[in-house]
Amino acid sequence: MSATLIYSEVEEDLRASVRDLLADHASPAAVLARCESDQPYDLELWRLLGEMGATTLHVPEELGGQGASMRETAVVLEELGRSVAPVPFLGSAVLASAVFTVLGEPVPSETATLVVPFSSWQPVFSSGPVRSVADATVASLFIVPVSTPDGPELHLASSATVTPVTSLDLTRPVADVTVSESTVLARGADASNALRVALLTGAGLLASEQVGIAERCLFDTVAYLRERHQFGRAVGSFQALKHRLADLYQELVTARAAARYAADALATGEDVEIAVAVAAAHCSDVAVHAAEEAVQLHGGIGMTWEHPAHLFLKRAKADQLALGTPDRHRAALAELVDLRL
Amino acid sequence: MDADALRAKAREFVANQPTTDRLEFLRARFDAGLAWVHFPEGLGGLGAPRALQSVVDTELAGTPDNDPRRIGIGLGMAAPTILRFGSDEVKKRFLRPLWTGEEIWCQLFSEPGAGSDLAAVGTRARRENGRDGDDWLLTGQKVWTSSAHTARFAILLARTDPDLPKHQGLSYFILDMDQPGVEVRPLRQITGEAEFNEVFLTDARIPDAHRLGAVGEGWKVAQTTLMNERVAIGGNAAPRESGMLGAVAKTWRENPDRHTSALHDRLLRHWVDAEAMRLAGQRLRQQLAAGAPGPEGSAMKLGFAKLSQALSGLEVELMAEDGLRYDDWTLRRPDLVDFTGRGPGYRYLRAKGNSIEGGTSEILRNIIAERVLGLPSEPRVDKDVAWKDLPK
Ligand SMILES: Cc1cc2nc3c(=O)[nH]c(=O)nc-3n(C[C@H](O)[C@H](O)[C@H](O)COP(=O)(O)OP(=O)(O)OC[C@H]3O[C@@H](n4cnc5c(N)ncnc54)[C@H](O)[C@@H]3O)c2cc1C
Numbered sequence: 043m044s045a046t047l048i049y050s051e052v053e054e055d056l057r058a059s060v061r062d063l064l065a066d067h068a069s070p071a072a073v074l075a076r077c078e079s080d081q082p083y084d085l086e087l088w089r090l091l092g093e094m095g096a097t098t099l100h101v102p103e104e105l106g107g108q109g110a111s112m113r114e115t116a117v118v119l120e121e122l123g124r125s126v127a128p129v130p131f132l133g134s135a136v137l138a139s140a141v142f143t144v145l146g147e148p149v150p151s152e153t154a155t156l157v158v159p160f161s162s163w164q165p166v167f168s169s170g171p172v173r174s175v176a177d178a179t180v181a182s183l184f185i186v187p188v189s190t191p192d193g194p195e196l197h198l199a200s201s202a203t204v205t206p207v208t209s210l211d212l213t214r215p216v217a218d219v220t221v222s223e224s225t226v227l228a229r230g231a232d233a234s235n236a237l238r239v240a241l242l243t244g245a246g247l248l249a250s251e252q253v254g255i256a257e258r259c260l261f262d263t264v265a266y267l268r269e270r271h272q273f274g275r276a277v278g279s280f281q282a283l284k285h286r287l288a289d290l291y292q293e294l295v296t297a298r299a300a301a302r303y304a305a306d307a308l309a310t311g312e313d314v315e316i317a318v319a320v321a322a323a324h325c326s327d328v329a330v331h332a333a334e335e336a337v338q339l340h341g342g343i344g345m346t347w348e349h350p351a352h353l354f355l356k357r358a359k360a361d362q363l364a365l366g367t368p369d370r371h372r373a374a375l376a377e378l379v380d381l382r383l
Numbered sequence: 384m385d386a387d388a389l390r391a392k393a394r395e396f397v398a399n400q401p402t403t404d405r406l407e408f409l410r411a412r413f414d415a416g417l418a419w420v421h422f423p424e425g426l427g428g429l430g431a432p433r434a435l436q437s438v439v440d441t442e443l444a445g446t447p448d449n450d451p452r453r454i455g456i457g458l459g460m461a462a463p464t465i466l467r468f469g470s471d472e473v474k475k476r477f478l479r480p481l482w483t484g485e486e487i488w489c490q491l492f493s494e495p496g497a498g499s500d501l502a503a504v505g506t507r508a509r510r511e512n513g514r515d516g517d518d519w520l521l522t523g524q525k526v527w528t529s530s531a532h533t534a535r536f537a538i539l540l541a542r543t544d545p546d547l548p549k550h551q552g553l554s555y556f557i558l559d560m561d562q563p564g565v566e567v568r569p570l571r572q573i574t575g576e577a578e579f580n581e582v583f584l585t586d587a588r589i590p591d592a593h594r595l596g597a598v599g600e601g602w603k604v605a606q607t608t609l610m611n612e613r614v615a616i617g618g619n620a621a622p623r624e625s626g627m628l629g630a631v632a633k634t635w636r637e638n639p640d641r642h643t644s645a646l647h648d649r650l651l652r653h654w655v656d657a658e659a660m661r662l663a664g665q666r667l668r669q670q671l672a673a674g675a676p677g678p679e680g681s682a683m684k685l686g687f688a689k690l691s692q693a694l695s696g697l698e699v700e701l702m703a704e705d706g707l708r709y710d711d712w713t714l715r716r717p718d719l720v721d722f723t724g725r726g727p728g729y730r731y732l733r734a735k736g737n738s739i740e741g742g743t744s745e746i747l748r749n750i751i752a753e754r755v756l757g758l759p760s761e762p763r764v765d766k767d768v769a770w771k772d773l774p775k
Contacts, residue, residue, distance in 0.1 A: 045665075047665055048666060048669045048670055048675075264756045264758060268757070268758060268759065275759070275762075276758075276759045278759055279758065279759035279761065281749070281761065284752030284756075285749075287756055288747070288752045289685075289748065291755060291756060292682040292685050292751070295663050295679045295683075295686070296659035296663045296686060297659065298663075298666070299665070299666040300662055300663075302666065316658075319655075320658045323651075323652075324656070372648070372654075372655065375651060375655065376647070376651055379654065381636070381647075381650060381651065381654065383647045
C-alpha cells in the first residue's frame with residue numbers, strides 16, 4: 043500500500059485557480075449576504091466552476107469529463123469547504139455524477155442531485171416524498187432510488203416537487219422532494235451498486251471539504267487572536283488558547299492525511315471502504331471541533347450573525363450528519379476490520 | 384547517485400559479503416557507504432539523498448542488523464550533531480562504532496533544575512588550568528538519563544559562563560562515561576524498572592577536542608540534537624493496526640465476554656485516530672522524500688503520546704480481573720526500551736512517559752503555537768538576566 047498522500051504540482055495549480063475564483067466570488071461577506079436572499083446558491087460561480095472543468099474532473103473523457111481523478115475533485119472540495127461556497131457541487135458533481143459514472147452513462151451538463159436524505163449512509167430504496175435532500179432547489183435532474191415490486195431501481199426525473207425547508211446549513215440548504223414522473227436508469231444489483239458507490243464516494247470526498255472547513259476555522263482564529271488585545275497583550279499569547287489551537291493543528295494534520303488517503307483510494311479503487319470510513323469518522327469531528335473553537339475563541343463577535351464563523355459552524359455540523367454520522371462510519375469499520383461488539 | 388545505481392551497489396555488496404559475523408558485517412556495510420546513504424563518503428554514506436535510504440534497506444533486508452531501540456539515541460541525536468559540528472577526527476573516531484552499535488550513547492541534558500527549561504542547565508565545565516585548549520573538568524548532576532548504564536559515550540550540555548544570560552553561557556561536549564568522575568545510579572520509574580538514571584559528575588574530564596561547536600554556542604548545537612530527536616519520532620513506516628493498537632485489538636478479539644458498547648465505541652474511536660496518525664506519518668515521509676518537509680512533523684509526537692496513552696488505558700480496562708495484576712515490579716535495568724513489550728499494565732504505565740520524554744506535550748504545544756501557527760510567545764522574564772542571578 044503506497045498511496046500518494048501529498049499534493050502533486052498539478053493539484054496545487056488546480057487549487058490556486060479555484061482559490062482565485064472563490065476569492066472573487068465567495069468572500070465571507072458575499073456568502074453571508076446571499077444566504078438570506080431569494081437565491082441562496084451562487085449560480086454564476088457554479089457556472090464558472092463548470093466552465094473551468096472543475097465539476098467533472100473525475101469523470102472519464104468518454105462520459106464527458108476531464109479524465110482526471112477523485113484526487114483532483116477532492117482538492118476542489120477542500121477549497122469549496124474553505125469558503126463554504128454556496129454551489130451544488132456535492133449533490134451534482136459528486137453524488138449524481140458518481141451514479142452516472144458507475145453506470146457508464148454520459149454525465150449530463152444540467153445540475154443534478156441524488157434524491158436521498160442527505161443524512162443517508164447506506165442505500166435505501168423507498169417510495170414517496172424524500173426529506174432533507176441536498177442541493178435539490180437548483181437541480182433540474184433528479185436521480186431517485188425507488189423500491190418497486192421487481193426490486194430496487196434508480197430512476198431519472200427532469201422535474202420534481204421541491205419544497206425548500208429552513209435548513210441548519212445556510213450555504214447548502216436542503217429541501218423535501220417528491221417525484222411523480224420518471225424513467226428507469228438502472229435496475230436490481232446495478233441500481234444498488236451505483237447508489238452504494240455514490241454514497242461511499244460522497245462520504246469519502248466530503249472529508250476533503252471538512253479539511254477545508256477546519257483549516258479555514260483554525261487559521262482565521264489564529265489571525266484574529268494575534269490582533270485582538272486584552273489585558274495589555276495579544277489574546278493569542280495566552281497559553282490556554284495557544285494549547286487549544288495547537289491541539290487543533292494536530293487534528294488538522296491527521297485529518298488531512300485521512301482525507302487524502304480516502305481521495306486516493308477512491309481514485310485507485312483500493313481499500314476504499316476502510317479509507318472512507320476512517321476519513322468520514324475522523325474529519326467530521328475535526329471540522330466540528332475547529333468550527334466550535336472558532337466561535338468560542340472569537341468571543342462575542344463569534345456569536346454574531348454578522349461574523350462568518352457561524353456559516354462554518356453550520357456547515358460543519360450539517361456535514362457531520364451528512365452521508366453518515368461518525369458513529370455510523372465507526373460501526374461500518376467495526377465490521378470491516380473485524381472488531382465487533 | 385540515483386536509486387538504480389544505489390540498488391546495484393547494495394546488491395553487489397550483499398552478493399560479495401561472505402561474513403556472517405554480525406559486527407564484521409555491519410563494519411563492512413558502514414565502510415561501503417551503505418549505513419546511512421545521506422552521510423558523506425568515508426563516514427558510512429555516499430552523499431546521496433536521504434530518501435534513497437529505503438532503497439538500500441530493502442536490498443539489505445534480512446542481513447545482520449542492529450536493534451534501533453538499543454542505539455536510538457546515538458542514531459537519532461548524537462550522530463546528526465556530530466556530523467554537523469564535529470571535527471574530521473571526531474567524526475572518524477565516533478560515527479562508525481556508534482552506527483555498528485559497538486558503542487552505545489546517552490543524552491546528558493536534563494538536570495534536577497533544568498528540564499523543559501533546558502537552557503537553565505547548571506552543570507559546570509571549567510578549563511583545567513584556565514587556558515584555551517586545556518581539558519575541561521565537569522561537575523554537576525544530570526537526571527532521567529536513559530541508558531546511561533549501558534552507554535560508553537554521552538552528548539552533554541554544560542555551563543561554561545554563569546555570568547551570561549542562560550542561553551549564551553552553554554557549551555556542548557562528548558563525554559567518555561568510562562572514567563572515575565562519572566557515577567551512574569539507577570533511577571527507578573513507575574514501571575518498576577530503571578530505564579533511566581541519575582548521573583553525578585565530579586571533575587569528569589573531557590578533552591577540548593571533544594567539544595562540539597564553539598565555547599558559548601552550546602544552545603545552538605543542542606537545537607540540532609532536539610530537532611533530530613523529534614524528527615526521529617514518528618519516523619518509521621508501520622503497518623495498519625500495529626504497535627499499541629495491535630495489542631488492544633488482539634485483546635478485544637480474544638475476550639468477547641468483556642465487550643461492552645461503551646468500550647467498543649472507545650476502541651473504534653482510537654482505531655480511527657491511530658489509522659489517521661499512521662497515514663499522517665506516511666504523508667510526512669512522502670513530504671521528506673519529495674524534499675519538502677512540512678511543519679506537520681511537530682504534531683506527530685503530540686498525537687502519538689495522546690494515542691498511546693488512550694489505547695493503553697483502554698487495554699487495562701478490557702482485561703477485567705486480569706487488569707488488576709501486573710507482570711513484575713522487580714527493579715531491572717533494561718538495555719533497550721520497548722513501549723509495547725511486556726503486559727498491558729506495563730504498557731499503560733510506560734506510555735505515561737511518552738508525553739514527558741523528549742519534550743513534554745505542553746512544550747510541544749508551545750512550539751506548534753509559536754513556530755507553526757505564529758502566535759505570540761510567552762513573556763520572557765529570564766532572557767536577559769545572568770544565569771547565576773536567576774531564581775533557582
Ligand atoms: C522516560 C523518560 C526518559 C527520559 N530520558 C532522558 C534522557 O535520556 N536524557 C535527558 O536529558 N532527559 C531525559 N528525560 C527528561 C525529559 O526530557 C524531561 O523530563 C522533560 O523535558 C521535562 O522536564 P522536567 O522533568 O524537569 O519537568 P518540568 O520542566 O519541571 O515540567 C513540569 C510540568 O510543567 C510543564 N511545563 C514546564 N514548562 C512549561 C511551559 N513553559 N509551559 C507549559 N507547561 C510547562 C511540563 O509540561 C510538565 O507538565 C527523560 C524523561 C522521561 C520521562
